Each structure stands twice: as C-alpha cells, then as structure tokens.
Amino acid sequence: MGLQRRSFLKLLGVTGITLAIGENMVAATVPENDPEFNGILFDATRCKGCRGCEFDCAEAHNLPEPPKNKDIAAVRKTDETCNTVVNTYKTEKGELFIKRQCMHCNEPACAAACLTKAMRKSKTGPVTWDGDKCMGCRYCMVSCPFDSPKFEYHSANPKIQKCDLCAERMKTEDSPACAYNCPNEALLYGKRRDLIKEARRRIYEKPDVYIDHIYGEHEAGGTSWLYLSPVPFEQLGMNTTLQQSSYPELTKGFLYSVPSVFVLVPTLLLGIHQATKNNHLNEDKDDK
Amino acid sequence: MKIKMTNSTKPLLALPLEQSTWKFLISEMKPKGKFLTPFNLISIPIMVIGLVLIIIRFWKGIGAITNLTQDTPWGLWIGFDVVTGVAFAGGAYVLTFMVYVLNLKEYHSIVRVTVLNGFLAYLFYAGALLLDLGRPWHVINPVIGNSFGTSSVLFLVAWHFLLYMLAELIEFSPAIAEWLGARRAHKILSSMTIAAVIFGITLSILHQSGLGALFLMAKGKIHPLWYSEFIPVMFMISSIFAGLSMVILEGSISHKVFSNQISKKNHEAHHGIIHGLSKICAATMFAYLFLQVLVFIHEQHWALLNTPMGYWYLLEMIGFVLIPMVLFVVSYRKFNSTLTKVAAILTMLGVILNRLNVTVIGFKWEMAIRYIPSWMEFSVTLAVIFTEIWIFRWVINRMPVLRDSPSWASETTKINP
Numbered sequence: 001m002g003l004q005r006r007s008f009l010k011l012l013g014v015t016g017i018t019l020a021i022g023e024n025m026v027a028a029t030v031p032e033n034d035p036e037f038n039g040i041l042f043d044a045t046r047c048k049g050c051r052g053c054e055f056d057c058a059e060a061h062n063l064p065e066p067p068k069n070k071d072i073a074a075v076r077k078t079d080e081t082c083n084t085v086v087n088t089y090k091t092e093k094g095e096l097f098i099k100r101q102c103m104h105c106n107e108p109a110c111a112a113a114c115l116t117k118a119m120r121k122s123k124t125g126p127v128t129w130d131g132d133k134c135m136g137c138r139y140c141m142v143s144c145p146f147d148s149p150k151f152e153y154h155s156a157n158p159k160i161q162k163c164d165l166c167a168e169r170m171k172t173e174d175s176p177a178c179a180y181n182c183p184n185e186a187l188l189y190g191k192r193r194d195l196i197k198e199a200r201r202r203i204y205e206k207p208d209v210y211i212d213h214i215y216g217e218h219e220a221g222g223t224s225w226l227y228l229s230p231v232p233f234e235q236l237g238m239n240t241t242l243q244q245s246s247y248p249e250l251t252k253g254f255l256y257s258v259p260s261v262f263v264l265v266p267t268l269l270l271g272i273h274q275a276t277k278n279n280h281l282n283e284d285k286d287d288k
Numbered sequence: 289m290k291i292k293m294t295n296s297t298k299p300l301l302a303l304p305l306e307q308s309t310w311k312f313l314i315s316e317m318k319p320k321g322k323f324l325t326p327f328n329l330i331s332i333p334i335m336v337i338g339l340v341l342i343i344i345r346f347w348k349g350i351g352a353i354t355n356l357t358q359d360t361p362w363g364l365w366i367g368f369d370v371v372t373g374v375a376f377a378g379g380a381y382v383l384t385f386m387v388y389v390l391n392l393k394e395y396h397s398i399v400r401v402t403v404l405n406g407f408l409a410y411l412f413y414a415g416a417l418l419l420d421l422g423r424p425w426h427v428i429n430p431v432i433g434n435s436f437g438t439s440s441v442l443f444l445v446a447w448h449f450l451l452y453m454l455a456e457l458i459e460f461s462p463a464i465a466e467w468l469g470a471r472r473a474h475k476i477l478s479s480m481t482i483a484a485v486i487f488g489i490t491l492s493i494l495h496q497s498g499l500g501a502l503f504l505m506a507k508g509k510i511h512p513l514w515y516s517e518f519i520p521v522m523f524m525i526s527s528i529f530a531g532l533s534m535v536i537l538e539g540s541i542s543h544k545v546f547s548n549q550i551s552k553k554n555h556e557a558h559h560g561i562i563h564g565l566s567k568i569c570a571a572t573m574f575a576y577l578f579l580q581v582l583v584f585i586h587e588q589h590w591a592l593l594n595t596p597m598g599y600w601y602l603l604e605m606i607g608f609v610l611i612p613m614v615l616f617v618v619s620y621r622k623f624n625s626t627l628t629k630v631a632a633i634l635t636m637l638g639v640i641l642n643r644l645n646v647t648v649i650g651f652k653w654e655m656a657i658r659y660i661p662s663w664m665e666f667s668v669t670l671a672v673i674f675t676e677i678w679i680f681r682w683v684i685n686r687m688p689v690l691r692d693s694p695s696w697a698s699e700t701t702k703i704n705p
Binding site: 077079080109111112113114115116117118131132133134135136137138139141142143145147150151152153154155156157158239241242243247248250251253254255258261262265266269270272273276277 | 346347348349350351352354356357358359361362385388389390391417420421422423424426427429430435436437439440441442443444446482485486487489490493494497498501502503504505506507508509517520
C-alpha cells in the first residue's frame with residue numbers, strides 16, 4: 001500500500017500546523033544590545049536609617065504612610081502596602097541600615113515568567129507592571145529570586161505592587177523620589193554603567209571601609225540597583241547564594257526544545273501509525 | 289462486523305427534525321436513576337459549600353478563603369488541582385498512543401472513558417486555575433494576541449491546555465455524534481481522530497514537562513532534593529504511570545458502578561487490560577526511579593538525606609515509587625489484579641506527594657511560618673472534584689462511552705472499529 005493522497009494531505013496538514021504553532025513558542029528574552037539602563041547605587045556606609053525614603057516612596061505611589069515608631073529590632077519585608085523598607089542589622093562594624101525594594105534585574109525573571117507581558121523591562125531600566133494585561137497568576141512571584149512582586153490578596157481587583165523606579169514620576173522629574181530626597185546621599189541615581197564606575201572609585205579610594213564587592217553587578221545576571229557595604233552582604237540580610245547568570249536562562253533550554261519536539265514527535269508518531277496499521281491488516285488477512 | 293447491543297438504555301433515533309433534537313436534549317438533561325444515593329447526599333452539600341466559598345472569593349479576594357501569602361503565592365489549588373490533576377489526566381495521551389498509534393486493539397474498549405476522564409480533568413482542574421487567578425477577566429489576553437508572553441513557560445502551558453482540550457474533544461466527539469444519532473457528523477469527526485491523537489500526544493509531552501519547567505526559575509526556593517534541571521523530564525515520565533494508575537483505579541470503579549453498561553466481552557477483557565497496564569507502569573516507574581537516583585547521585589546530596597526533609601524524600605522514593613513498582617511487577621507475574629489496584633493507589637499517592645513536594649511542601653521549606661491550606665481551600669478542591677464526577681456520570685449514562693457503539697457507527701468509519 002502506497003501513500004495515498006488523503007493521508008499525504010493529512011500528514012502535510014499536521015506538519016504545517018505544528019510548524020506554524022511551533023514558531024510561536026520560540027523562547028525569547030531578547031537582551032538589549034549593550035543596554036544603557038538607569039539604576040540607583042545604595043551605599044550602606046552613608047545610610048543613617050532615617051527611613052525618609054519609605055515616606056517619600058509611599059507619597060509618590062499613593063500608598064499608606066509607613067509606621068512612624070521606628071521598630072529597630074524587626075527585619076521587615078516589603079508588602080502590598082509598601083514598596084520599600086529600611087532594615088537595621090547588627091554587624092561586625094556596628095549597626096548598619098539597608099534599603100530593600102525590587103532590584104530591577106537586567107534580565108528579570110518576572111518579565112520572562114509573565115505570559116501576558118504585563119511585567120516588562122523598559123529600555124531605561126525600570127521593571128514595570130501593567131494592570132491592563134496582568135491576569136493575576138502570580139507566576140512572577142514564584143520566579144523572582146528576590147521575592148519582589150507583592151500581591152493584594154484581600155482585593156476583588158488585586159494589583160501587583162513593587163518598586164517601579166518611579167516610572168510615573170520620571171515623566172516630569174529627573175530622579176526617583178527616594179534618591180531625590182535622601183538627605184545623606186546614600187542613594188545615587190544615574191546610568192548603571194556610571195554607577196558601577198562610581199562604586200569602583202569609592203572602593204578603590206577607601207579599601208579599608210568597603211568590602212570589594214558591588215552587590216547587583218553580577219547577581220542574577222546584574223541588577224539596576226547596586227549596593228556597597230562595609231561588611232559582607234550576608235550580614236545585611238542579602239541573599240548571597242544567587243546565581244551569577246540571569247534567571248530566565250534556566251528555562252531557555254526547555255523553551256528552545258519546544259519547536260523541535262513539535263516537528264519531530266508528530267512525524268515519528270505518524271510513521272509508527274502507518275507502520276503498525278499495515279501490520280494489523282496483514283494479521284487480519286492471516287486470521288482469515 | 290456485527291456489534292451486539294447488550295442493553296440499549298434509549299432508542300437510537302436518527303432524529304430528522306430540529307425540534308425533536310431539542311426535545312431529546314432537554315429530556316436528556318433530567319437526572320436518570322435514583323436521586324437520593326449516598327454519593328449524592330455527600331457530594332451535594334460539599335458542592336453547595338464550594339459554590340458559596342467561590343462567591344466569597346470573587347467578592348472579597350483570594351486572601352479571604354485561602355492561606356496564601358506573599359512568600360507562597362501558589363498553594364493547594366495550583367499544586368494539587370492543576371499540577372497533580374493534569375498528571376492524573378495523562379492516561380488519555382498514553383492510551384491514545386497505544387491504541388491509535390501502536391494499534392494495540394486490546395485496549396480499545398477503555399479509550400473513550402479515559403479520553404472523557406482526561407477531558408473533564410482538564411476542563412475542571414485547569415478550570416480551577418481561574419479561581420486562583422487574581423484578575424481572571426484578563427485570562428483571554430495571552431490567547432487573543434494583544435500580549436503574547438512567548439518567553440514564558442506558563443504561556444506555553446496555557447496554550448497547550450487549550451489546544452489539548454480541543455484535541456481531546458475531537459477524540460471524544462464520535463461518542464457525542466453517536467448519542468445524537470448524527471451519522472454524517474460521526475463520519476467526519478471519526479476521520480479526524482488520528483490527527484487529533486497525534487497532535488494531542490505532542491501537546492501532552494510538552495505541557496506535562498512544561499508544568500515541571502514552570503518551577504525551573506524558582507531555583508533556590510525549592511528544596512534541593514526536589515529541584516534539578518530535570519524536573520520537566522521527571523514530570524513527563526511520572527505522568528505516564530500517574531495517568532495509567534488513574535486508568536486502573538477509575539476502570540475498576542467504573543466496572544462496579546456502571547457494570548450494567550459494559551458488555552460481557554469487555555468485562556472479561558478488563559482483567560487482561562489491567563494486567564497489561566501493570567507491566568507498563570512497572571517499566572516506566574523503573575525508568576523514573578533510575579533517573580531520580582541518577583540525579584540524586586549527580587547532585588551529591590548525600591548530606592541532605594539525614595535531615596527531616598531527607599527522610600521525607602526517602603519516604604516518597606521508597607514508599608511510593610520503589611514499593612508500588614515492585615508490587616506492579618509481582619501483580620503482573622501473579623495475574624493478581626487486586627494487587628495491581630493496591631499498587632495503583634500507592635503510585636497515585638506517590639504522585640500527589642511528589643507534585644506537592646515540588647510545588648508546596650518543598651517550596652520555601654526553611655520559612656518559619658509555613659503555608660498550610662485552609663479548610664476552605666480543601667473544600668473548594670473537593671467541590672471541583674465532585675462536580676467533575678457528576679458531569680462524568682451524566683455523560684456515561686447517556687453517551688456510548690462504556691457501552692458499545694450503536695451498530696451503524698462501525699459502518700460509517702474504518703478507523704474506529
């Protein structure tokens with residue numbers, strides 16, 4: 001029995017459909033060519049823990065005012081009502097403060113995870129959330145190595161909250177609220193490339209003050225927020241076990257295999273089907 | 289070839305007029321048989337409570353009835369309903385592969401019920417996903433194309449769910465045509481079966497593994513004994529024996545509950561089917577266990593074994609993979625179908641354990657305050673399962689799923705013998 005017109009057309013159809021759909025599935029977090037992101041450099045030697053940035057952030061994002069009485073002992077986390085917190089740590093060099101918020105990765109896991117492109121890395125650096133696209137699946141929260149996105153669990157129309165590097169404010173101002181208002185110049189806003197240079201200069205000029213590590217230069221493939229510290233970053237509650245390559249890297253292998261599976265498997269299955277179908281016809285004849 | 293109708297519960301009309309089709313459909317909507325059965329008495333209150341809870345959830349937010357937190361954004365509804373439910377629905381693609389691709393005709397009598405089961409599982413358990421979405425009115429976004437997040441594994445999984453449900457519906461559609469007596473449609477739909485099967489198997493391979501690939505980016509959050517780059521492969525292989533164990537269990541229950549629908553020939557064949565499936569389960573479980581051991585040795589996790597999570601891991605691997613695998617082998621050798629059922633139940637418990645370990649129990653395992661699902665989450669899950677069983681029973685009682693097809697059906701098609 002040869003290949004009949006009908007089955008040939010069927011084969012052609014299945015292969016065509018799979019090719020067409022397979023193309024959609026190609027993995028793509030296209031990294032910008034030589035990205036020129038903006039970012040903020042946090043210097044733990046300069047922060048006095050006044051928490052002014054928390055209040056400025058809340059005001060800029062229309063969020064409730066943070067608690068006033070300074071709760072030194074407690075290590076707080078950002079949540080759906082506050083995009084940034086300043087925590088206090090007792091370290092080998094005394095009491096130090098550290099500001100935490102979304103790190104704005106160069107290749108964000110949340111944006112790669114988002115199936116509606118609601119999470120997006122904009123060309124200037126901020127990772128922003130679009131409520132018109134988000135379906136609230138919270139896969140960004142599962143994927144983010146810093147646990148930055150926060151979800152409004154007690155709302156019928158919940159939003160994802162996190163630092164957006166004041167994307168709205170930046171349309172009229174030239175720096176985010178926290179960096180603009182910091183009285184101790186602990187926060188420096190600028191091009192990420194320049195910030196790294198500046199951080200290197202500070203380490204070079206005062207090698208006995210800083211440890212030789214810019215947190216965020218390589219962590220999770222590099223982030224827009226960069227940190228300088230006089231003590232190892234573990235002592236400031238930072239996760240130092242993160243991988244150096246970007247997190248979307250982890251799913252690339254799987255996503256790249258999809259088109260090949262989509263072409264090879266149906267072909268193989270059709271082949272097996274044709275082969276075994278003939279066997280059965282022969283058996284039936286033998287029986288008779 | 290003649291097929292005997294052992295019991296025809298309804299006249300097989302070739303309905304000529306549209307009006308009578310509607311009358312027929314309306315009459316079919318009414319419940320058949322006794323209403324006050326123990327199953328109904330248990331399931332109806334649970335479904336009503338579930339409905340109330342779902343209303344509260346959409347009114348007050350997800351936090352009103354779940355214990356989900358900023359640290360554990362995915363809980364029981366994703367870990368059990370979706371991830372585990374889809375693994376159990378894997379029987380459909382494995383069986384359609386055996387029957388339509390490998391032409392193993394001896395399994396043909398259980399294909400329809402398995403495909404129906406798979407389709408309903410996707411419809412309900414993946415449908416339960418809607419309850420977990422914070423902004424479900426945007427669920428259409430990745431489908432209509434104004435925002436294709438093609439770099440997302442979840443995008444792939446979502447599309448595959450959708451397309452696979454369509455493929456399963458096509459695979460099952462000849463039964464619907466036979467129920468309605470639509471001969472012409474039956475012929476067309478039957479001729480689409482093989483294409484739907486091949487498409488469906490490919491989709492299944494990709495989304496069964498895709499469900500595992502979802503968690504690849506959660507590196508560092510999932511306990512290292514469960515996290516490896518091979519999660520997608522593990523999920524794929526385990527979906528084979530998870531699905532087949534479900535087929536074994538569901539088959540044995542159906543053969544008791546709906547025994548009046550099943551022809552004598554198929555009743556007798558059932559032993560042989562279970563016997564054959566136990567062999568496949570044992571073989572795939574061996575491959576799975578082998579891969580698990582390989583990954584374990586490769587990642588050098590010996591030190592982790594002597595921790596509470598290590599004992600938990602050993603319990604899963606030995607108690608719910610190795611032991612049921614051995615039981616499958618023994619039951620195959622001894623033709624003991626009771627033992628096969630025991631092995632199938634153990635295997636299913638093991639798959640539940642594995643999926644929950646990856647998605648919920650092993651997720652942020654070091655946290656001081658752990659996520660424990662609220663009674664309301666369990667209640668909604670139970671309500672979803674019971675609703676699915678209701679629909680399943682409704683279809684079984686009306687369409688030729690377990691009972692033989694009407695005699696005209698075999699004349700219109702050669703593919704569906």
